[in-house]
Amino acid sequence: MTAQIHVFRCLSDNIGALVHDPSTGMCAAIDAPEEAPILAALAETGWELSEILVTHRHADHVQAIGPLKARLGCRVVAPAKARDQIPGADVFVREGDTVYVGGLQAHVWDTPGHCADHVSYWFAADRALFCGDTLFTLGCGRLLEGSYADLWHSLQRLAALPEEARVYSGHDYTLANARFALAADPENEALKRRAAEAEAADKDGRFLIPSTIGEEKATNPFLRAGEQALAKSVGMEGAPPLAVFQALREWKNRF
Template identity: 40%
Template structure:
């Protein structure tokens, strides 16, 4: 029987997350995003692991700043989007939307999830039932539209929403409690959201990460995935609008929240 991949949620900087993916059978380890080197090196040292691969979702400094030091220290190879290669650290493997590659014996599917940035990608590992979304789909939120359009982000979120609902969503920041404060303003009658708000408060009181989350939980509570929901549409006075228009209004409200 194949041993499952081990995935470690690793707090970095003030509110970022990176993720270590370890194959116990082969002893290989990959990292998704590298906000800083120190926290990653400490986690690897504590477990006695090396670092073989670094997977990058997008070019923002708080996702790539640790790459140079980690590559130097461990000889890790870097994987990122071909479309973003001009502003990422040097890539050893450039990947495209719709492509796949093998990582530690498992298939990884590459998804373009542009919106927060253009060229942002997510990594979906079906065998691990895991998707690494960074600043596209986030816990109870989505990334601010720094480069892409609302239409692009809605298309990206719709692709992610179509993954199996039991998929675990590994996103890039501990923004969940702030996102919850906004979510209840556009979806006030959602009992699942109210339950989640309470769960988030308890977790943060204990210093427990709220990332990862399940896709099903996001589908039930994340307003950025729920533009088709009749209650949200009624609350916004947008019953007849296109889904992407409703999403754009929700995103605009969050920007001004």
Template identity: 45%
Template sequence: MPLEIVTIPCLSDNYAFLAHDAASGQTALVDAPEPGPILEALDARAWTLSHVLLTHHHWDHVDGLAGILEKHPAKVIGAAADAYRLPPLDQQVSEGDVFEIGSEPVQVMDVSGHTVGHIAFYMPQSHAVFTADSLMALGCGRLFEGTPAQMWESLSKLAALPDETIVYSGHEYTQSNAKFAITVDPDNPALKQRIADIESARAAGTPTVPSSLALEKATNPFLRAENPEIQAHLSMENAPAADVFAEIRARKDRF
């Protein structure tokens, strides 16, 4: 039985997520931007929080934690590599570790790049991966701490998950990411269709997160550094994919 996953808009453009196991009653929160919307979502469903999963240390992913734990004293899980700058952790995890929410195994992936020590949580039975600011809808996180090679390795790891995986990322940046994506992949019909869909969704006030991994692989330029058309557009035919990715990321930083 897959987990029931709820997307919660927070702050101006963040997302948090609840993942609920009906059989056990356990409920995990992924990231804690602010308490209010998260507590409201729990109350509306009469769910009790059992776990909080933190992806990385940035304030807009952790600052709501104290206010949430006051009402729901849950087990806090985060990266061992990031423990020195995360809120106090009850469980420290690293690449390859597995724990459970109800009967759902949760696999920990090191996706360093945006920060060093950033992790993602993959739930294979629910076909869900929580990527925060690593792989994002039509984008990837700015490289505040890691190198382009690190981020390309992280994105390649995520891209190797099954195509039906749903990507739960941390921000509503998709419309602005689309404006950049079309500049490096201008002849991609799937991207053109996605841009139209994004504009319709945002006009209706609908989130563009989550998205499918298959859609990201077809349209997200940061996953497509090996694509010959993108390489040709950048005059980087047959260049190493990590170098092409670095050029795409540098262009986005200047965009």
């Protein structure tokens, strides 16, 4: 049986996710933004939390680790690069490691750029990517540590996944991302449809998470920095994709 995945809101705009292995009953939370919504999601699904898989050290992704671990005794898996900054972590992982949630297998990928310790979890058999604050629906994380080359490399690595791979990001910034994407790529018909879908979803109390790699490659300006339309939008025709990406991200910072 394949993974069962349940997504829900935490805090003001974080996205919580539970990954459940029906064959063993093991269940992981991706990050721990807020205790109450995670407990509510567990109650709704009937699943029992056995693990927390941490993508990075920022407070809005780890602040509920202590309460959840004290209440439920779950194991906490965290990036080795944040060893001293994630209290309560039991296991530390890095590029190339494998994490198991029961019979489900996740590959650990270093995806720096938003911060130096950021990792993503790729459940290859289930075509499910949990990428924290690296890649968002129609957007990407803000560069806080490292270089634009680091973040661009991380995004390009994720973009090379199969087009049907589902992208579970750590925040719902979709409407704001759509407004910027339309400013940067105004003639993109697929983007126009995606933005309208996001508006409709928001009115219905839904959100467009997960997305897919295919959808992001067609509509996300930060994955399209190699396209002439995006280079033109920042006045950098003929520039290498990395330079266009940097200009787009800096524009988004001011948008």
